[in-house]
Amino acid sequence: MAVYTHVSAEALAAFLARYDVGELISAKGIAEGVENSNYLVDTTLGRFILTLYEKRVAADDLPFFMALLDHLDAKGLPVPPAIKDREGREIQELEGRPACLIKFLPGVSLSHPTPAQALAAGDAMGAMHRAVADFTPTRPNTMGIDTWRPLFERCGRSLDDIAAGLHDDLASALEAVEANWCGADFDRSAIHADLFPDNVLMRSDQVSGLIDFYFACTDIRVYDLAVMHTAWSFDAKGENFDAKVGEALIAGYERHFPLSAFERAQFNTLASGACIRFALSRAWDWLNKPADALVVRKDPLAYMRRLKHYDAELVKRSV
Known part of the structure; x- marks a missing residue:
């Protein structure tokens, strides 16, 4: 995860208005990783991850990734599927980039696994x-x-x-x-x-x-x-x-x-x-x-x- 594309509060609030996820409270860029731009988003109804897909991730590949996550989620695996908007869409556009709002999963990643x-x-x-x-x-x-x-x-x-x-x-x-x-x-x-x-x-x-x-x-x-x-x-x-x-x-x-x-x-x-x-x-x-x-x-x-x-x-x- 990383931040290459910056998203204004106004643009993010308008983006979230497409969903039934409440109103924007805060958003913080996530610096770890190297592939996409990611934000931790808190709303009045919960916490989510916003991902904007940068050049290394081709927009044509997103349906495969979304289908795989939906498949694994349906099988009961702990994966973060994309949230669908009110029209049933998973893949959006924000700041000129393909974007998805993704389910937040609790837990911590490890530095020194046992x-x-x-x-x-x-x-x-x-x-x-x-x-x-x-x-x-x-x-x-x-x-x-x-x-x-x-x-x-x-x-x-x-x-x-x-x-x-x-x-x-x-x-x-x-x-x-x-x-x-x-x-x-x-x-x-x-x-x-x-x-x-x-x-x-x-x-x-x-x-x-x-x-x-x-x-x-x-x-x-x-x-x-x-x-x-x-x-x-x-x-x-x-x-x-x-x-x-x-x-x-x-x-x-x-x-x-x-x-x-x-x-x-x-x-x-x-x-x-x-x-x-x-x-x-x-x-x-x-x-x-x-x-x-x-x-x-x-x-x-x-x-x-x-x-x-x-x-x-x-x-x-x-x-």
């Missing part, structure tokens, strides 16, 4: 994947493996402005992952593709919300778990790996989908790919962040450090 919390989060991802077994809409992964090399080339030698040698390190890692990727051999489904700790709301050791589905797509099911593993099993800088958190995450997921021998053998390749994906997208954002955006810039090197862990595990298995 194994118990990771177990619950892995279980929630498994339940989500089981719930989409009959979800028929599809969407390509716009940040999937086919996009990594083009993004790497767009960043180019500017990567070395972030850290000396980053360009060549990413080039070598990308070549290795591309050579070992077995994408056609995995089960595929709708996935979240970005289930970081800040996209999981917790109450104590229980999951109260799965949020921010704007990278959701159709891709390798267990890749979703690999993305989660890279995000949950390390500290924010990617320097310290917590094996117990990683093991708990997988154990929770396996309550729904036990990993096959093939998936276990390929897991570190998938996780290395996830590290490359997030290192590249963070690097691009680092190099191209608008000067006036209220947004927390994330360090791509934190994912290069994670990458070294998965590469080392691959070496161990090969000897």
Whole structure:
């Protein structure tokens, strides 16, 4: 979440008038994240999230995201569907951007998840994947493996402005992952593709919300778990790996989908790919962040450090 587009109180009040949600009391920009503009909105009838979709989220993709959230909500999963206005519309326009008013979910996102919390989060991802077994809409992964090399080339030698040698390190890692990727051999489904700790709301050791589905797509099911593993099993800088958190995450997921021998053998390749994906997208954002955006810039090197862990595990298995 972030704020790129600023919304006046007058424009927001007029927007809310389309809904049966009461009158505006206050609105506060949410600085975390990098994708869309988000506000925490309080009205006389409750609390909501206002999201304005920025350039990385294509308006044509919004019906897929809304349909997925509606599907998961109907299955009883703790997700935030969009609120419909009086005419039954979920997708609006505000300040020249597609916009939605979204259900607010209580809970807190974690900075240092425990194994118990990771177990619950892995279980929630498994339940989500089981719930989409009959979800028929599809969407390509716009940040999937086919996009990594083009993004790497767009960043180019500017990567070395972030850290000396980053360009060549990413080039070598990308070549290795591309050579070992077995994408056609995995089960595929709708996935979240970005289930970081800040996209999981917790109450104590229980999951109260799965949020921010704007990278959701159709891709390798267990890749979703690999993305989660890279995000949950390390500290924010990617320097310290917590094996117990990683093991708990997988154990929770396996309550729904036990990993096959093939998936276990390929897991570190998938996780290395996830590290490359997030290192590249963070690097691009680092190099191209608008000067006036209220947004927390994330360090791509934190994912290069994670990458070294998965590469080392691959070496161990090969000897």
